[in-house]
Structure formats: structure tokens, C-alpha cells
Amino acid sequence: MFSAPQTHTAVLPEVSVVSSEAKISGIGRQSTRISARCPVQILCGVAIFCLIGIALGLWLGTTRLGNPDPRDWFNVFYVLFARNEPAGLAIVIAFTGATIIWLARGAPAISLPRLARPGLIIGLIATATLAICAIGTHLVCHNYALTADENMADFQAQIFLRGRVTAEVPAQWRDAVRVIKPTFADYLPATHSWKATYLPVYAAMRAVFQSADLQTLLNPFLAAVTVLALYGAARNIWPKSKTNALVAIGLLVSSSQFLLMSMTAYAMPAHLALNTIWLWLYSRPDRRRFYLAPFVGVLAIGLHQPIVHALFALPFLLRLVWQRRWRPIVIFAVIYFAGCALWFLWREHYQAPSGGGVVSVFKFLNPRMPIIQSMNLLLIIAWASLATPLLAFLGAKQFLKGQPIVQDAILSCALTFVFYFFFYLDQAHGWGYRYFHGALACFVIVAVAGFNRLSILIGERSAQTFVLAGVAMSIFVQLPLRCWQAETFIRPYARTAAVVHAMPQDIVALDARDAWYSADLIRNDPFLEKRPIVVSIFALTPAAIAVLEKAGSVRFITRDDLTRLGMFTTRSNGYARDPFQLGRGK
Numbered sequence: 001m002f003s004a005p006q007t008h009t010a011v012l013p014e015v016s017v018v019s020s021e022a023k024i025s026g027i028g029r030q031s032t033r034i035s036a037r038c039p040v041q042i043l044c045g046v047a048i049f050c051l052i053g054i055a056l057g058l059w060l061g062t063t064r065l066g067n068p069d070p071r072d073w074f075n076v077f078y079v080l081f082a083r084n085e086p087a088g089l090a091i092v093i094a095f096t097g098a099t100i101i102w103l104a105r106g107a108p109a110i111s112l113p114r115l116a117r118p119g120l121i122i123g124l125i126a127t128a129t130l131a132i133c134a135i136g137t138h139l140v141c142h143n144y145a146l147t148a149d150e151n152m153a154d155f156q157a158q159i160f161l162r163g164r165v166t167a168e169v170p171a172q173w174r175d176a177v178r179v180i181k182p183t184f185a186d187y188l189p190a191t192h193s194w195k196a197t198y199l200p201v202y203a204a205m206r207a208v209f210q211s212a213d214l215q216t217l218l219n220p221f222l223a224a225v226t227v228l229a230l231y232g233a234a235r236n237i238w239p240k241s242k243t244n245a246l247v248a249i250g251l252l253v254s255s256s257q258f259l260l261m262s263m264t265a266y267a268m269p270a271h272l273a274l275n276t277i278w279l280w281l282y283s284r285p286d287r288r289r290f291y292l293a294p295f296v297g298v299l300a301i302g303l304h305q306p307i308v309h310a311l312f313a314l315p316f317l318l319r320l321v322w323q324r325r326w327r328p329i330v331i332f333a334v335i336y337f338a339g340c341a342l343w344f345l346w347r348e349h350y351q352a353p354s355g356g357g358v359v360s361v362f363k364f365l366n367p368r369m370p371i372i373q374s375m376n377l378l379l380i381i382a383w384a385s386l387a388t389p390l391l392a393f394l395g396a397k398q399f400l401k402g403q404p405i406v407q408d409a410i411l412s413c414a415l416t417f418v419f420y421f422f423f424y425l426d427q428a429h430g431w432g433y434r435y436f437h438g439a440l441a442c443f444v445i446v447a448v449a450g451f452n453r454l455s456i457l458i459g460e461r462s463a464q465t466f467v468l469a470g471v472a473m474s475i476f477v478q479l480p481l482r483c484w485q486a487e488t489f490i491r492p493y494a495r496t497a498a499v500v501h502a503m504p505q506d507i508v509a510l511d512a513r514d515a516w517y518s519a520d521l522i523r524n525d526p527f528l529e530k531r532p533i534v535v536s537i538f539a540l541t542p543a544a545i546a547v548l549e550k551a552g553s554v555r556f557i558t559r560d561d562l563t564r565l566g567m568f569t570t571r572s573n574g575y576a577r578d579p580f581q582l583g584r585g586k
Contacts (some may be wrong), residue, residue, distance in 0.1 A: 036103040036456040042393045043103075050089040053378040057086040064575040065582055068140040068568035069518040076517060077426040078582060084485045088382040091271045091478050095386040096472065102466075107484035109461035112468070118242050122231045122249060129253050129262075133220035136263035140487045142494035143216055143286065147429045148183035148520050150265035153304075155182060157210045159526050165200075166193035167526035176547040179536045182523050186352035194526065195350060199343055202267040215265075216562055222273040223262035227253060229276040230441050234448060236283035237405055241458075247467055248448045250309040250385070254474035256482040257383035257432025258440060263486075267304035268437035272299040277310045282316055283405060285328070294332045294375035298339025306343060308438040311419055315411035319404060368582055369421045376420070376433045380443075383432030383448040386478060387470025388447045395450030406449045407444035441481055490568030492521065497521055499565060500534060506552030508532040514559040515567035 060066030065075050066082035115121055137143055146153040147221070159167045167191050169177060177187050178195075187194045196203060209215045230252055234245035252258055262269045274296055281293040300309035320329050381389045395402070396410050416439040427434045436443075455463040500508050500521060512519035524538045532555070535548060548554070563569045 005247055036107065038397075039390060039394065039454065039457065040100055040103055042390055043096045044099050046389050047093050047391075050093050050096070050378065050381065053089045053375070053382070054086045056375070057082050057084075057089070058096065059576070060336065061474070062576040063578045064572075065578050067575065068097075069532060069571055070513060070516045070518075070569060071571060072516070073519070074428070076428050077372075077375075077430075080429070080489070081379075083489070084482075085378065085382055087481060087485075088478070089375065089378065091473075091481065092382055092386065092389070093471055096390075099390070099466065099469075102459070104175075107458040107462040107466070109459065109465045110468075112461070112464055115242075118246060121130070121246075122228065125249055125253055126227040129227050129259075130217075130220045130224040131581075133223050133259060133262040134217055134521065136259065136483065137216045140260070140483045141263050141490055142487075144490060144494035144497060145265040145489050146493055146520075147266075149267070149429075151182060151520070151523055152184045152196040152198060153203045153206050153265055153267060154210065154215060155523075155526055156200065157207035157215065159195060160200075160204055160207040161211060162527070166191065166195045168193045170528055172550070173528055173533075173547060176535070176544040179538075179540055179544050180522070180524055180528075180533055183520060185526075186350070188350070188352060197281055197352070198267070198304045199306065199346065201299055202270045202304045205270060206265075212576065219262045219264065219266070219269040222269045226258075226269070226273045226276045226441070229273070229280045230444065233280040233283050233441065234445065236280065237403065238448070243464070243530045244448050244451070246463075247451050248444050250467060250471045251391070251444050251447055252385075252386050252440070254385040254471040254479075255383065255388070255432075255440070256474065256479050257379075257437065258477065259433035260383075260482055260486055261434070261437055264431070266434065268434055270303050271300060271308045271438035272440055274303065275309060275438050278309075278313065279316075279441055279445075285325075291331055292330070294335035294339075297336060298342075301339060302343045304345075306340070307419070312412050312418040312438050312442065314415060316405075319408050366422070366424050369423070371582065372426050373417070373421055375419070376427070376436070379430075379433040380417075380436055383482070384443070385470055385474045387467045387474075390442070391447035391450035391454065391467075392443060393450065394453045395446040395448070398449060398453055406445060409445040412442040413439050413446060429549065431482065492568075493517075493520070495522070495564065496565040496567055497586040500557065501530075501532070503532050503555050504553075505532050505555040507548060507554045508557060509535045509537045509548075509554060510557040511537050511559075514557075514570045515562040518562065518567060562566075 057066075060078050060082035065070065065078045068079050069075075072280050087304075145154060159165065166188060169187070171192075173180060174192055181187060181194065184197045186193045186197045206215050206218055209218045210223075227249060231245050231249055234248040235242070238244040258272075278296045278300065281289050281296065284290055295307055297313055300312075303309070317332060320332065384392075395406070399407055399410050402410070413436075416436055420435055451463055451467060454466065458466075500510075510518060510521065512522070519536065522534050524530070524533055533551065537556075540548075559569050
């Protein structure tokens with residue numbers, strides 16, 4: 001009746017045939033190879049796909065698209081892929097090859113101790129996750145909001161801390177708004193005010209932490225909350241197996257995407273945290289807290305962009321309709337519709353006149369998206385815990401035999417991924433596949449179902465050994481590489497921003513055409529109280545020039561200054577041709 005599992009439900013119908021390692025080992029070495037055939041085939045497919053990804057990354061590095069050329073303003077997705085993914089995918093191939101050899105040798109297992117107090121261990125893991133992400137916020141991300149998306153959350157949080165929704169632009173600056181406005185800030189001419197273009201809940205969260213000057217701890221805290229919520233959800237889904245819950249946590253906390261994104265100021269860790277809490281509540285329909293799920297869902301819709309939670313939750317909500325559970329259907333529908341109406345009215349009331357609407361980011365027949373989405377799938381594989389790809393494929397293969405809630409998790413992952421085939425934009429910046437981040441909890445649940453299948457094929461102890469090896473290599477090999485890649489990319493932007501905002505002049509002016517992605521350096525506090533005011537000299541108007549002439553002392557940042565600070569200022573014409581015309585938007 002319910003999509004959450006009953007306590008007596010078997011994981012798979014074949015469990016009675018080979019339910020223990022003793023039975024598997026008793027069959028003999030030849031049978032083990034036969035049982036491992038499916039995992040080996042999947043691993044070979046993953047390795048071949050990753051080899052193609054490496055070749056693509058190396059080729060991108062020879063094109064203008066894959067290089068930080070100041071003449072390109074929309075190619076960071078390809079630059080990051082070319083810089084980072086050949087090495088990241090090589091680690092996946094190395095682990096995949098080692099796993100194939102291990103399976104060919106009969107999947108020997110190591111003896112693992114029994115964990116007497118898993119609840120305490122999960123608490124320690126959550127605390128360690130918070131600590132690692134908090135340290136990484138400073139050491140890896142330099143406590144700097146790299147992208148305009150990240151900056152806007154703090155921009156809006158400052159406005160909320162003044163008890164306002166919008167910040168009025170002082171009269172003397174209104175004719176220069178275009179050259180001082182941060183990216184993704186909406187200017188409202190009717191009230192001469194501005195605000196972040198996104199929905200407000202994540203900014204409100206940052207405002208709470210910002211009030212104590214602890215905003216850098218928000219996403220690490222949300223990462224710890226996600227760990228606890230996922231453990232609870234996994235225990236609800238598999239109430240007889242603490243091992244499954246521990247495997248879920250191991251796969252999550254060893255994911256480079258999960259950890260690196262939790263070091264940033266992106267809204268995606270909040271999406272993941274609320275979605276995982278929602279899943280924990282939803283996975284026990286026999287408890288009263290089940291009916292708290294739609295309230296969490298309304299908050300998740302209002303975090304930043306509504307589509308993230310909608311894609312995540314839709315398969316689970318359709319399950320209620322399929323099961324004809326009318327009482328929760330009515331309750332969920334009323335709460336969700338009320339919440340969606342609230343956020344729609346919010347967006348309509350504070351919509352900037354130039355807002356293009358949701359349709360403006362769609363292109364239903366985009367010939368470039370198969371290539372871009374293939375790259376995104378490579379990012380999912382390369383930034384996940386190394387054991388996750390095989391387990392997720394095994395779990396997805398069991399779709400028809402799986403528990404309803406696992407089926408819904410598979411559909412949630414698929415819907416989140418397939419939806420972006422209809423975008424004309426890539427994700428731009430991101431560590432891993434950022435648009436998939438809200439579905440990571442479902443991805444892990446699917447992988448745990450795959451762990452159960454692998455336990456049947458090669459034995460539970462061998463499956464545990466595989467997961468442990470993947471977690472260890474992810475933490476000690478993959479994660480340091482990913483941290484180094486992110487830090488070296490962020491460093492010049494953080495350094496340049498610190499130098500610019502420390503200058504004693506009233507105005508600091510720069511040309512965003514001098515350095516790659518330097519437009520994101522145009523950042524000012526929402527009330528224009530702090531100095532210097534950072535100005536873009538690109539597309540200056542006579543009215544804006546008149547404003548700046550009266551504003552006080554000025555310092556111009558030249559291309560040579562930006563070069564010395566480590567910004568990407570080199571232009572070249574010796575690039576290979578891009579026959580696919582990627583990165584060209586519409």
C-alpha cells in the first residue's frame with residue numbers, strides 16, 4: 001500500500017537462492033566469475049565512457065572553447081571540463097580496472113569489524129563532515145563566493161538583515177546602475193531598488209548565519225544535516241539492515257561533489273538538505289511526521305529555483321496518486337498549491353521588467369544538448385564516490401524488482417537528468433554536475449539497492465570490501481585532487497577581489513573584457529555604503545560618466561594589473577576548430 005517498505009520485504013526475489021557468502025563461496029571460483037559477469041560488463045562500459053571523456057577533455061584543451069580566453073564570456077563549463085576531467089576520469093578508470101582484476105580473482109574479502117553503535121558513528125561522521133567542509137571553505141574556496149549565484153545569496157541576506165526585501169539605490173547612483181549592478185541583481189525602476197533575482201529562502205538562511213558572522217558555516221552545517229537525514233531515510237527504507245544505512249552514508253560523504261559543493265556558497269547544498277529531510281519524512285508514511293513533508297517541500301521550492309525540488313519530488317508524489325491514497329493526496333496538494341501560489345506571487349511582485357521568464361531558458365530541439373548531457377553524465381560519474389557508478393547501475397537494473405520507494409528514487413534521478421536536455425544552457429561553473437545536486441540522496445539510495453544486488457552476486461563481505469575500497473580511494477586520492485583543482489581555479493579571483501576591495505579610492509573601475517570572467521568582480525554592497533564602489537567601464541553611458549565624475553577618487557585596474565594578480569588575460573588565435581559550435585547559447 002505504501003511506497004515506503006514494509007519490514008518483512010525482501011530486498012530481491014533471488015535472495016533465497018544465494019543469500020549468504022557461504023553459499024557463494026561453496027559454488028566455486030568458476031561460478032563467482034559467472035556471477036560477476038554483469039558487474040564486469042558495467043565496469044567495462046564505464047571505463048570506455050570515461051576514456052571517451054578523457055579524449056573529449058584533451059581535445060577541448062586545444063580549442064578556444066576549452067581555454068580561458070577573455071573574448072569568451074560563456075565557456076567556463078568547457079574550460080573546467082578540459083582542465084579537470086582528464087585527471088578525474090583517469091582515477092575512475094584506475095579504480096574500475098582494479099575492480100575488474102579483483103572480481104576476476106574471485107572478489108576476495110577482508111574481515112570487517114561489527115559496528116556496535118552505528119548511531120554514534122553517524123553522529124561522528126556528520127561532525128567530521130561539518131569540520132571538513134568548514135575548513136575547505138577557507139582553504140579551498142578562500143572564503144570567496146566565486147560566482148554571481150553565490151554572491152547573490154549574501155547580497156540578499158544583507159538586505160534581509162535590514163528588515164527589507166529590496167534595497168533602495170541612493171539617488172546619486174541611479175544613472176549609473178547599469179555599471180555598478182552585480183550580475184543577477186534585479187533592478188526595479190519603479191522603486192529605484194534592487195534585489196537578488198532568486199527566490200528568498202536560501203538567502204534568509206544565510207541572513208540568520210550572517211547575523212552572527214557565521215555565513216561560511218551554513219553549507220557545512222547543511223552537509224551535516226544531510227548526512228543525518230540520509231541515514232534516517234535509509235533506515236526507514238531498509239529497517240532490518242543497518243549496513244545499508246552505513247553504506248549510504250559512506251557513499252555520500254566520500255563524494256567529492258557533495259563535499260566540494262558544501263564548501264561553496266551555492267544554494268545547492270540547501271536543496272540537497274531539504275530534499276533529503278523530505279525523503280526521510282516521506283519514507284515513513286505510518287508516522288505523523290509524514291505530513292510535515294509538504295511543508296519542507298514548500299521551503300525547498302522557495303530556496304532558490306523551484307524546479308530543483310519539483311523534479312526531485314514528482315515521482316514520489318505521483319506514487320501517492322497511483323496508490324489512490326486520497327487523504328495524503330489532498331493534504332499534500334493543498335499545502336503544495338498554497339506554497340506555490342505564495343512563491344509565484346512573490347516572484348511576480350518583485351519581478352524586474354527585463355525578466356525573461358522560465359520559457360527563455362528552454363530550447364526543446366537543441367542539437368548540442370546530447371554532447372553537453374554526455375559531459376554532465378561524465379561529471380556525475382567522475383565526482384561521485386568511486387564505488388557509486390557500478391552500484392547505481394546495478395540498482396537501476398533492478399527497477400522492476402525494486403521496492404516502490406527505490407523505483408521512485410530511480411525516476412527522480414532520471415527526471416532530474418533528462419529535464420536538462422531541454423535547456424539551451426550548460427551549468428557554467430560547478431564542482432561536479434551542479435544541476436543534479438538536489439537528487440544526490442536519491443542517487444545514493446539507488447546505489448544502496450545496487451549494493452544489495454552486488455551482495456547477492458559476489459557475497460556480502462566482498463560487496464562491503466568493494467564499497468570500503470571505493471570510499472577509501474575517494475577520500476585519499478580523488479578528494480585531494482578535486483580540492484587542488486578547485487583551489488587553483490578560485491585563487492586568482494579571490495586574490496583579485498580582495499585587492500580591489502582593499503583599495504583606498506572611492507571608485508575602482510575595470511574593463512570586464514580585459515580578463516576572462518572578470519565581470520563577476522563587479523560587486524557592491526546592496527546599500528552602496530562600503531567603499532570602494534566597483535564599476536565596469538564596459539558600455540559606460542554619458543549619464544553614468546557624469547555620476548562617476550562626482551563620486552570621488554578613482555583607481556583604474558588595467559589588464560597588466562589583472563595579469564599580475566593571476567587573472568586569465570591571454571588571447572590566442574592558435575586554437576583548433578570546434579565543429580560542434582558548443583558554448584554558443586541558442
